[in-house]
Amino acid sequence: MTLTVSTPAAQGVAATDVLAFLDAVEAADGIQPHSLTIVRHDRVVATGCWAPYTPERRRLLYSVSKSFTATAAGLALAEGLIRLDDPVISYFPELDAEITDPRSRAMLVRHVASMASGHEAETLDRARALGGGDLVRGFLLVPPDRDPGTVFAYNQPATFTLAAILQRVTGQTLTDYLRPRLLDPLGIGDVTWLTDRSGRQLGFSGLHAPADALARLGLLYLRRGVWDGERLLSPQWVAEATRAHIATAGVMAGDDRQDWDRGYGFQFWRSRHGYRADGAYGQFALVLPEHDAVIALTAATVDMQGLLHLVWDRLLPAFRAAPPPGQDDAEAALAERLAGLALPPAPGKPAPPERAGHRSGAAFTRSGGDGADQPGLRGATVTEDDDGWRLTLQEEGHSLRLPLGPGGWTVHERPLPVAVSGGWSDGDTLAVDVQFLETPHRLRVACSRAEGTFTARWHTTPLHPGPLTSLRASR
Structure with missing residues (x-):
């Protein structure tokens, strides 16, 4: 399905503010933007890629993968394949005798879905060391520090375990399971997902998809699970996945974590505005119900909070209750700007200034x-x-x-x-x-x-x- 395109003003979006955001993000030190799509009232009002990136090319979305894994969990829940209050260990009976820690045995599906396994820190290295090639085994062998459901830790093996449960109960990889239920209905093209040595797709990272997959996933959640008149997800799942299940304030490192201190849902972050799917280095699907909008970004930056500051400071003012007046020139300038986005190339000459002394090889x-x-x-x-x-x-x-x-x-x-x-x-x-x-x-x-x-x-x-x-x- 092709997303419907509209002029910004027709959807109450000020092109002048979008231009201001482009100016700011391109001028920001340490932020390299790669793509931007803005959707309001179900219409794409601005979209572009910074060359040499192109819209159709798949790119690594890092932890946005988690939100796709969560969506697979919502679908499996509706089909009766999983239950949120089942113990995780019940899906891996071959490990039952080996997993003896009472907190590990008390861990539920909802706990791994919400990063509330009871561990106080990331377990990836410890789980790999203990697992003998089985990351689920290693994760369950790392004793939780506290009771499951009482503390947040951003924890890759928790999501991997959720993904492993889904691949076990469906008998399919995540991509094969999602293809007819989500990817094809949303019009998301070819995707791939990195696997571990056992052939299981990672779940917590490794999804490669076109940039507009972010906008499409965000729009599905904004519309509470309905896409093009068809219900794909239950509204109850959307509400549960995007509300805060566990507090995150004060538990993430960093001096400026305003958008990481708002709580965590089922593989979605709460934000100062709305909620988001979030991947390392600036891969974002920002869902803004209060503005009936989705902002999808891909980028390369270690200052992800700085990138979000620019979105809130420069882009949020673009969303108006009524069409802004006098935007014709700005809209023409915006269309031209979006068509010509490009990353500045590195300087240099194609050949040395002086050829003497240079040799091939x-x-x-x-x-x-x-x-x-x-x-x-x-x-x-x-x-x-x-x-x-x-x-x-x-x-x-x-x-x-x-x-x-x-x-x-x-x-x-x-x-x-x-x-x-x-x-x-x-x-x-x-x-x-x-x-x-x-x-x-x-x-x-x-x-x-x-x-x-x-x-x-x-x-x-x-x-x-x-x-x-x-x-x-x-x-």
Whole structure:
């Protein structure tokens, strides 16, 4: 289904304020926007992607995956496949004799759905260490610090366990179960989900989907489970999933956590305004019932609260009770601006300013002081052929060849979708930005001919470890 498009003014949205938000987010230090969609009164009033990102390309949504897992739980609940007050251990009888801690045995489905397992901190590393390859087993072997339902901890194995329950009772992966019940009715195209070693989809992260999946999921919840006249979710589930089940104030780290201190539902966060699906580095589906609106964002930033501040300060004033007057020029300017959104490329020339002394095949080793980012990256080679200069990165049996374009972003689809910009800043230094287009992540590589070394730095660090060639949606 194609989302219906409208002019902003026809839905009471001021284009001047949307333009102000675009100005602010592009000027903000440390925030790299990737896409924006604004829906009001069921109409898309503004949408755009910052090139080299495109609307149809799948991208990693990180913990927005949790909200899709919760939606699968709502569907399974309606079908009688799960019950919220069932003990978690009842779905894993093969572990019954091994799980003896009374708090682990008292943990209910509703507790793992609401991050209220009784643990006071993230258990992922401990669960992996104890599980012997089974993250559910490891999670249930980590004794909760307090009674389930009494304390919040953002806890990846809790969601993984919910996802494992769903995959067990349905006999399907999450994507296969959601395809006829949610993904196809909402018009969400091809998606993939990362799996663990047992083949179970992670649930807590790893979903790759087009950017407008965020807007579609948000609009389904805004409409209390109804999509295009068809009920997909019960209104009771929507209400339960999006209300605060457990307090979060004061339990999350950080100096400015205004939108993380409002309580947690079933894999949805409460916000200062409405509620949201929320993924690392700025993947958001913001549902604003008080404004009858959804704002969907993808980005790359460690300052997620700063990005939300910009939304509340600059975008919320755009929502008016009546069409704002005198917006024709602003709407034309907004349409032009949205059509031309682009990330600034890294500076550099496609060839060294002076060719003397340069040779094809120059090899670079990792700088001795550059061991923190992507430690498996061992070497780099710079070559020249008839098509220009090429940077090749070597990493643990993998190589990634990156041709440099004449300027701006050059997109390459193989061996994985990346965009490359940058070039030579002088005769000795080659600096290149590599944007991994199915993720939020950008790597800057700088090669020094004088030193024979290179450095590599992430703008935002991938949360799923692996070689560079793994930074893509699974095929």
